[in-house]
Amino acid sequence: MLKRLVSKKGKEGILCLWTVCFIFVLVLCYFLFHSNTVNAKENSDAVKYYTSVYIEPGDTLTSIAKEYQTVEYSDLSAYIEEIKYVNDLHSDKITAGCYLVVPYYAEENK
Helix, strand or coil: CCHHHHHHHHHHHHHHHHHHHHHHHHHHHHHCCCCCCCEEEECEEEEEEECCCCCCCCHHHHHHHHCCCCCCCCCCHHHHHHHHHHHCCCCCCCCCCCCCEEEEEECCCC
């Protein structure tokens, strides 16, 4: 009976170890394949720059993104998410009178 009890606990331990390993692999894959930046179209002549934009009354993230979005950013929502990421914003709320850092692409100065 003691042998059977030890064997059962050993199987439970191995199952627990496999479960922990599986969860670890899932978390690792999430961090390896999840990205917070926008995948811009490849253009060898374009260079990524950042500019500071003064937020006027009535401005929204969408209106600013539409004004500064370049052809390298094909998806407006992903571009807005990058603006939020660069500025450490956790919502779409912006305040008039403040500044916002906005990424954009332009031809490289030669």
